[in-house]
Amino acid sequence: MVTEEHNVAQHVDLLVGVVPIVNLEWIQKIHRDGAERGYTAEKTVDTILRRMPDYVNYVTPQFSRTDINFQRVPTVDTSNPFIARDVPTPDESFTVIRFRQPERFGIDFPYLLNMISDSFMSRRNTMVVPGGKTGFAMELIMTPIIHEFVERSRKLKGAR
16 A cells, blocks of 8 residues: 555565456445345445545555556456346456566566466466466466565575
8 A cells, every 4th residue: 555644565575466347346245245244235336436435546546556466357247237146257257467567576478378278468568367267377476476585585584
């Protein structure tokens, strides 16, 4: 989080964003609030509308600061989240993975594309994977980065 008063992002080694597109997020919230809290769809919509300024001003801008974004995009109609009967499944989605500076973390796109079948590049720093393979993609991407952080930390501790 970065605001005029606070900058938490400056203290973080790796900023990762995990976000569905807005209509999917709303479908998920309407279903979750109804199932877990007993809210009506109308009450949930009121909550969404009340929180919209915070979402626009504080949540959304954070994703432009992340090192890696994982964004789930459904391949089924989510045009009216207020009447959707089902939350799209991972297999009814793609995940768009955007790397702000792929070279910083040594992202090997040919390797990832080879390992994750049916994946492709949509831009020089953005790959798309089938939604059902998102967990596998996260594992392939994040494991070497985390190992590098651990190794760097060990070296720094040994240098003291």
